[in-house]
Amino acid sequence: MxxxxxxxxxxxxxxxxxxxxxxxxxxxxxxxxxxxxxxxxxxxxxxxxxxxxxxxxxxxxxxxxxxxxxxxxxxxxxxxxxxxxxxxxxxxxxxxxxxxxxxxxxxxxxxxxxxxxxxxxxxxVLGMPGVTAYFGTLDVAEPQPGDTVVVSAAAGAVGSVAGQLARLSGARVVGTAGSDEKVDWLTDDLGFDEAINYDETDDLSGAMAEACPDGIDVYFDNVGGPITDAVWPLLNVRSRVAVCGQIALYNATAVPTGPRKLGKLVESRARVEGFLVGDYEGRWDEALDRLSAFVRDGRIRYxxxxxxxxxxxxxxxxxxxxxxxxxxxxxxxxxxxx
Amino acid sequence: MxxxxxxxxxxxxxxxxxxxxxxxxxxxxxxxxxxxxxxxxxxxxxxxxxxxxxxxxxxxxxxxxxxxxxxxxxxxxxxxxxxxxxxxxxxxxxxxxxxxxxxxxxxxxxxxxxxxxxxxxxxxVLGMPGVTAYFGTLDVAEPQPGDTVVVSAAAGAVGSVAGQLARLSGARVVGTAGSDEKVDWLTDDLGFDEAINYDETDDLSGAMAEACPDGIDVYFDNVGGPITDAVWPLLNVRSRVAVCGQIALYNATAVPTGPRKLGKLVESRARVEGFLVGDYEGRWDEALDRLSAFVRDGRIRYxxxxxxxxxxxxxxxxxxxxxxxxxxxxxxxxxxxx
The missing domain is CATH 3.90.180.10 (Medium-chain alcohol dehydrogenases, catalytic domain)
Incomplete structure (x- = not known):
């Protein structure tokens, strides 16, 4: 046999x-x-x-x-x-x-x-990660023209598509990634307006503030932890946080702790929402049709x-x-x- | 003069x-x-x-x-x-x-x-606190019949109205408060289904889980801190958290820390939203008209x-x-x- x-x-x-x-x-x-x-x-x-x-x-x-x-x-x-x-x-x-x-x-x-x-x-790009980015960006985070959008793990399978979709929505897009190669790819090939190599930055909060002089309107969060801590104080009024993943915390052996964040939401009236691509099963074709058109005409690269x-x-x-x-x-x- | x-x-x-x-x-x-x-x-x-x-x-x-x-x-x-x-x-x-x-x-x-x-x-009840409770409950938290709603600082000016409004929406309402007198008022006079005296509880998470056997669909948060930590693991799929205030943290002299919470939002697809009553200025009369009718007919007590x-x-x-x-x-x- x-x-x-x-x-x-x-x-x-x-x-x-x-x-x-x-x-x-x-x-x-x-x-x-x-x-x-x-x-x-x-x-x-x-x-x-x-x-x-x-x-x-x-x-x-x-x-x-x-x-x-x-x-x-x-x-x-x-x-x-x-x-x-x-x-x-x-x-x-x-x-x-x-x-x-x-x-x-x-x-x-x-x-x-x-x-x-x-x-x-x-x-x-034409599978689960791309579809995740599609609904997380367009359905949950809803970037508007002129918004500042931050994407963490921006050089990953989901983040790279999320950032490009936000750019297609007319937003200014800032990504975080962990190597110069990734940062170069984001800014040189994918059209990100700025990218931060968090591994080369002693002062992540300072770097984030510098990259986002008008604050942050949308945060597409794939990682959690210290990058999220740097984003949070910059959240603008009526900003949206789409929580896609928290890879920085997945290997934790005890409950990870960090600065308490919910108070910021009162002042900013921000909305924070988690999502799962599995909830969008009925709209998978819509996402794939649009993503494949964007890939075909080069507006989304992967x-x-x-x-x-x-x-x-x-x-x-x-x-x-x-x-x-x-x-x-x-x-x-x-x-x-x- | x-x-x-x-x-x-x-x-x-x-x-x-x-x-x-x-x-x-x-x-x-x-x-x-x-x-x-x-x-x-x-x-x-x-x-x-x-x-x-x-x-x-x-x-x-x-x-x-x-x-x-x-x-x-x-x-x-x-x-x-x-x-x-x-x-x-x-x-x-x-x-x-x-x-x-x-x-x-x-x-x-x-x-x-x-x-x-x-x-x-x-x-x-017919001023800023009542109107805050009104919009935070009905506009942000949106309790549905059969939902389990937790209100922190439930015996306060905002929480007491929020809890009663949630009850009028057909929800099961659990409040937290810091004295037996308050707990009795919530359950005996205001119709809360359960109330937890957090000051008399060694195991807040256990008490919360016991009071909410079907999980939590809505959390109207006035306090933050440990009570919020006890609520979070119980958040149901598509639950809503309305962040009204964080009084437990207002006197902190350093950035308060606590368990990182955002990962729970992915699994639960929960929505967390801060709000300010000042954003509802144009609808103040709507809230006051309805609140005063409820107060007149005894459906809301204060x-x-x-x-x-x-x-x-x-x-x-x-x-x-x-x-x-x-x-x-x-x-x-x-x-x-x-």
Whole structure:
């Protein structure tokens, strides 16, 4: 019987995850039943939200079980079909597994058109991160022409799209990122008005104030922690904070503390709102149609950071917390049959 | 020439304000010019927001100047009129001074109808605190039937009205307060479903979880600090937090710290919004009309805590930070001419 490989959760991390939390196992290749297909993974996504799944806590999604394969968005090819809707050779995307092969309901997959561009974009700018940026920016943060918008983790998969969308809305956009390479990409290629390398700044609050002389009208927050602390005092009257993620806090081993922030909201009448892309399922096509038009005409640019080889998937994931990725972090999964 | 007395800001407090920060001075009674009236104060309001005015920081209102009289809402009687709109003997309310007499533009005053109820209510349930509760509850927090609503400082001038409005909206209402007397008032007289005496509770988080078995859909926050920390983990999906004030933090001498809270917003998709009653000026009549109907038919009840004598105004103010007031804290100003 044919085999395949899966990454399984070996143990729950305390603090920073390590390679030891992951287990590479070889298993029998699953077989599709009626209505299902077998998908061979070409690209696997790793995302910050996965850190939450490693925790044994109920949240907006079930925690991963120790000893079981972990979930991931993938782009892959249908290699066996027991479903009318999909044929062998179709390229699809969906929430499958950290695995070289996985079986899925055809209904749970979306077809990816290879003529529309690199299929890997279905995991990035034209996938969950892009759609997250789209709704977080346009639906929650609502930047207006002339607004000053700050995006944290601006060189990441979500932040880079959020910042460009805010710029398309006529806002002045300031990004934070952790390397000069990222900062250059933001200002030179993506059209950010300013970018702050937080790793090279002793005085983050001062740098933020300097970059935002008219205060901050919108904060698209992917990281939390000290960057958020620097943004907060600058929030303008009726400003909006869209809380997308808090990656700076995900590996904390105790409840992280920081300056109490809610008093500022009274004075500024600011609105702070968390959101999840999962709540926008019914509007996914709207986002993808508009994002792909923007990508086609060059108004939205993207980068992908590709780690080669399925066996390196945990490293790709761990790199997210080191800020190693410029743009979307992917794992390219070689063809095990080749 | 006739005289009057004023309280002036003697010095800015560090931390908890004290009597030494206030100076009682006798001055010539001012005379109204054309369009103005002279008002003799009957009741002066003291409010938590005044702590912010004592600070030398730009906020939504100018700081008070050291050596100058301080501002306050008062109810008083027109004793001299140089304005067509108001006559001697009219009872009015407006933002005047910590003073036995003050001059004001007739346009800046609102007439109080003594037949509608005790004129002092124009500083409480039918004044700024009631209107604050009205818009904070109905416009910002938006409680729905069946929601669990938590109100902090629930026995205060704003909280007591906010909780009763939430109850009228069909919500289950839980209040926090700092004495058994207050807790009894909330549950026995105001119809709160539960009330927590935070001063008698070792485990505030446990008490909050017990009082809110279905989580929290709305939090009307007047205090901040540890009570807010106990509320936060219980916030339900799509819950709303209306931030009205943070009195627990007003006397802090350093930036107060606490658990970082924004991550919870992602999971819960909660909305946190600060507000100021000043933003609702155009809708003040709407609020007063509805609040006075509720007060008339007994659906909203109120209490006033009256300190006698203008010379005791600073004590009335300082008592706010000790939680001494049940309901609205007022200073009754005797007639200096009697």
């Amino acid at each position: 044919a085999e395949t490989r899966q990454w399984r959760l070996a143990s729950r991390p305390t603090g920073e995850p390590t390679r030891e939390n992951f287990d590479l196992v070889t298993v029998d290749r699953p077989e599709p039943e009626s209505g299902e297909v077998l998908v061979k993974t070409r690209y696997q996504s790793v995302d910050p939200y996965m850190r939450g799944r490693m925790r044994d806590e109920e949240s907006y999604a079930e925690p991963w079980a120790v000893g079981e394969p972990m979930g991931a968005a993938v782009v892959g090819e249908v290699v066996e079909s027991e479903a009318d809707a999909l044929d062998e050779g179709d390229v699809v995307t969906g929430n499958l597994l950290w695995a070289e092969h996985a079986v899925a309901d055809a209904d749970a997959l979306r077809r990816v058109d290879p003529d529309r561009g690199p299929v890997s974009t279905a995991l990035g 980068r992908e950071n590709v780690v080669e080889g399925f066996e390196n998937a945990p490293d790709a994931f761990l790199g997210l917390f080191e800020g190693e990725n410029v743009g979307k972090q992917l794992v390219r999964v070689g063809d095990p049959d080749e | 006739a005289e009057t007395r004023q309280w002036r800001l003697a010095s800015r407090p560090t931390g908890e304000p004290t009597r030494e920060n206030f100076d009682l001075v006798t001055v010539d009674r001012p005379e109204p010019e054309s369009g103005e009236v002279l008002v003799k104060t009957r009741y002066q309001s003291v409010d938590p927001y005044m702590r912010g005015r004592m600070r030398d920081e730009e906020s939504y209102a100018e700081p008070w100047a050291v050596g100058e009289p301080m501002g306050a809402a008062v109810v008083g009687e027109v004793v001299e009129s140089e304005a067509d709109a108001l006559d001697e003997g009219d009872v009015v309310t407006g933002n005047l001074l910590w003073a036995e007499h003050a001059v004001a533009d007739a346009d800046a005053l609102r007439r109080v109808d003594p037949d509608r109820g005790p004129v002092s209510t124009a500083l409480g 209490r006033e805590n009256v300190v006698e004598g203008f010379e005791n105004a600073p004590d009335a103010f300082l008592g706010l930070f000790e939680g001494e007031n049940v309901g609205k804290q007022l200073v009754r100003v005797g007639d200096p001419d009697e």
